[in-house]
Amino acid sequence: MQGEHLRKGTWLQEEDEQLTNFVALLGERRWDSLAKLAGLRRSGKSCRLRWMNYLRPNLKHGPFSGEEEKLIVQLQQQLGNKWAKIARKLPGRTDNEIKNYWRTHLRKRAPQVRQEEKVCCEDSEWETKDSSIDTLPLSDWELRSSPYETRILDWIMQNEFGEKEVEQDCNSTGTFNYSPQEFAEGCDSWDFSGSLWDLN
DNA sequence: AAGTGTGACAACCGCGACGCG
DNA sequence: ACGCGTCGCGGTTGTCACACT
Structure with missing residues (x-):
């Protein structure tokens, strides 16, 4: 993915959905790779920021007390x-x-x-x-x-949660380059061996 | 009504730290 | 020890809505 093709600025709903689905599937890690695999024309940094500041579960968005x-x-x-x-x-x-x-x-x-x-x-x-x-x-x-504890806990939780969300969202949108199921089904053909996708 | 200023928030940028080969 | 990829943090900028003149 070349730098000049990366999108900037406000996130679209489809991008949010795509990011959410793939984070549920892959976890909060390897943002550059996640962005590419999700077909998002965003930098990994941008994806991480969007997730951490806006899409992450349990965030409050209301006024401060x-x-x-x-x-x-x-x-x-x-x-x-x-x-x-x-x-x-x-x-x-x-x-x-x-x-x-x-x-x-x-x-x-x-x-x-x-x-x-x-x-x-x-x-x-x-x-x-x-x-x-x-x-x-x-x-x-x-x-x-804590970023480290969050990763572990979220990975554990997202395996179950993610599957539900993935199925629902995939039926409701047709904009993904890969649907998460397609992606998951295709995982066999991806080389996840080695450090890139290891959980440890 | 139009132009300008300001506040609020989202997003980007640069840098340093860390882990791994 | 070194280079590279990745991540997290803090500062900054961009954008939009609304108030004010």
Whole structure:
């Protein structure tokens, strides 16, 4: 796939469906190869970003709650612009989403939010959380949010989930270069041996 | 109504880290 | 040790919608 043929810009619904199906089939890995096998004219990076920030299951897309807002301000103050780390403390939120939210909503308001927080949380748990964030044990979410743990867990879950979705989506769209079933059936003819597709 | 400014969000880019042969 | 492919992260840009003049 040559660079000049790669699509950029907003993702189409068909592309989302195609990506979702192939991630369900192959897992969150080898994005460049996945993009090619899925027939997506996108870079692997672009596919990964789209999946991580928009298509991944269990993502929240609504507005941030007051508690989330406070936590972002608190963590930003403590960790700096370590958005990935901050995102692991906020279930269902992505680093990109938090980063954007910070830039557009909180950066200017941060001192105010911190002040409000100080007042309203003097007798609450926030104070103690603040000083112990780095030492908190990994929550279930945090564990799942780690890129490495996520891969393992999602691979396990997606084998079953993926099959259902694949069948349903394939019947509803006719735009794939390969349907996932066709792809799966054709897997025998692909050389998946070696490190490229090994799970370990 | 038309032009301009601004906010919000999606997506891209560059770079460093890591694993593997 | 080195090169290559891949991934993750943080900064930046592009685009769209809406408000304002």
